[in-house]
Amino acid sequence: MPRSKQPPATDSTSSSPDPRRLQMDDIARLAGVSTATVSRALNGSKLINEETRKRIVELARSLNYTVNVAARNLRIQENRTVAVVVPYDAKSRQHISDPFFLSIVGSIADALTDRGYDMLLSRVDAERLDLAAGWLDSGKAIGLILIGQWRHHDQLNEMAMRKLPLVVWGGEMPQQLYCSVGGDNQLGGALATRHLLQSGRRRVAFVGDAKLPEVWLRQQGYALALKEAGLKADPELELAAPFEPSAATEFLREFCALHQDFDAALCCSDVLALLMIQVLRAQGRRVPEDVAIVGYDDMPLAAYCDPPLTTVHQPVAEAGVQMVEALVAQMSGDRALSRTMPVYLYQRKSTLAGA
Amino acid sequence: MPRSKQPPATDSTSSSPDPRRLQMDDIARLAGVSTATVSRALNGSKLINEETRKRIVELARSLNYTVNVAARNLRIQENRTVAVVVPYDAKSRQHISDPFFLSIVGSIADALTDRGYDMLLSRVDAERLDLAAGWLDSGKAIGLILIGQWRHHDQLNEMAMRKLPLVVWGGEMPQQLYCSVGGDNQLGGALATRHLLQSGRRRVAFVGDAKLPEVWLRQQGYALALKEAGLKADPELELAAPFEPSAATEFLREFCALHQDFDAALCCSDVLALLMIQVLRAQGRRVPEDVAIVGYDDMPLAAYCDPPLTTVHQPVAEAGVQMVEALVAQMSGDRALSRTMPVYLYQRKSTLAGA
DNA sequence: ATGAAAGCGCTAACAC
């Protein structure tokens, strides 16, 4: 038998540090009613005397009482917690850190708060996105938001087949079963590439790992724009660099040493773009005179870099709202369609000078 | 009476979309044992037959069963959830967005995950920090981490008097009752100011709202460094600018228009520093030639700005670990002392040129 | 080594 309920904290021993948390019983006793009445009062039931209700609510507040949510959830079989999961690269021990992901998290936090949901934030090994479902399975959360697809489209599809309420930030891939929300990556890739071509560049490098759906889509846009201009993509100019800064730097250094002939680059994050600029300069090439650089994301500081970065602006503020909306739809049993939001190219100095 | 337990989901109707979540009962029945045995097996009790344990664990896993945490918590009176709260300015509707705060959140997320805690993330009106205690009162969380003190030192002290397990990111103030963790703000202010003075600057402006404890401490360091150099602080050169970018820009514009004579500025965030540079340039002053600028925080991109920013590096990665450690100490009943971590000045181009 | 049963704190159907 579990230890019996402790006697109401006696004040005889002045040093009792954590008086047993107040519970409904106590309020009931103090108010001279039953717990049922207290419950009704606190939940604004309408079959209760207005006077008693006021009295009880008042008392509860003055005593700083609030209901035990675990118990309430258990009884009422409800829960308003959404798990937000940021994948990280377990191998490189790279943690939640990309400023863009962090902004998305902030945006989601706002949207969830606005709709009265609680947000559980965690990270998960990018190779095992399916583990994120643990939040749902354990009953801790009733909905799941994943920041990024990484390489595991397949795991996400499986989760969708289990009918889990799931929204993923990322690109919409053909025949995808889960609900994704993201910027229009193909458009972003195309806008950036067209801009480079129109300003006279001809050898445009593409930097990003196309195994990631978002990057793959951007690459499609890049290829499309090249084709429109009557050029064909040169596989030599495609660099599958990771996003993690220090690893990326290695890739970029080698790539730039090997390829002296490109006159522009589309980098799949602003951080990559900045690193690229650094590497190019170290090798004596000027940006934008010798090489024009376009970034991706439009982080808050992109406008203040040296040079200010031309970049594809992602709709961060909108992202949270859209993801939460899609999730809520699923949680109420509707099927939520994936959403692709428009993106815009912000032209700044990193692509300014003529060739 | 609550609706009685539903019959185990029959598969006769093939379209039952959400079969009632599996529970311990089901596993017990399928394994031909009692729920008590299942519970023991799953919790690795040692008074259970190794064979049965294996069999049950296996079965549970194959069925994707996991315990209902609300029920478990209720029974066991335990909870491993920590609430992390980011204050925001309700008036300006400025949400969770400062890149520095977001990094701190990431750092805390990592530290909590490493120690097996769940993290509930939310924001709260900066004027009502005390509302954050709701997480504790409602039993949803057992510990509270607040990012920043804002103006409400007093509310925090009250929470501490209630003996709530609480850790605040921020500066350690005299006679403070709560546990804070933060960089050494006074040192940061002093390092930055000394550096400016040593490179020949004489009229050093201070930009930041000293009503915030962290800023106040930096200002103390600033004043100290001036005094060491035999100079006295000129109140005219102190600007109580808010952190929010658009409001800040207004303040900076007016300040710079009014004061043409300062040759250096210590700005209390990197974002403020960048805005300051922009405003100065718009008014025809060069950085660093005419005005040297020091930022604060050392955001990931500070090294890539134009010009690369001299700034005070805050120990972000260490921050999460320290805060969680202090919180855990409190949760196990110990008194946790506030911690002040060293900070370092990173010298870059924004202060480079001679006067 | 296992099962029966009580009860964590709360809500709601039912009786009055």
Added chain:
DNA sequence: GTGTTAGCGCTTTCAT
């Protein structure tokens, strides 16, 4: 309008 009571899913004491 209010009290009585059963039970949400789980853990653990006690009995076997």
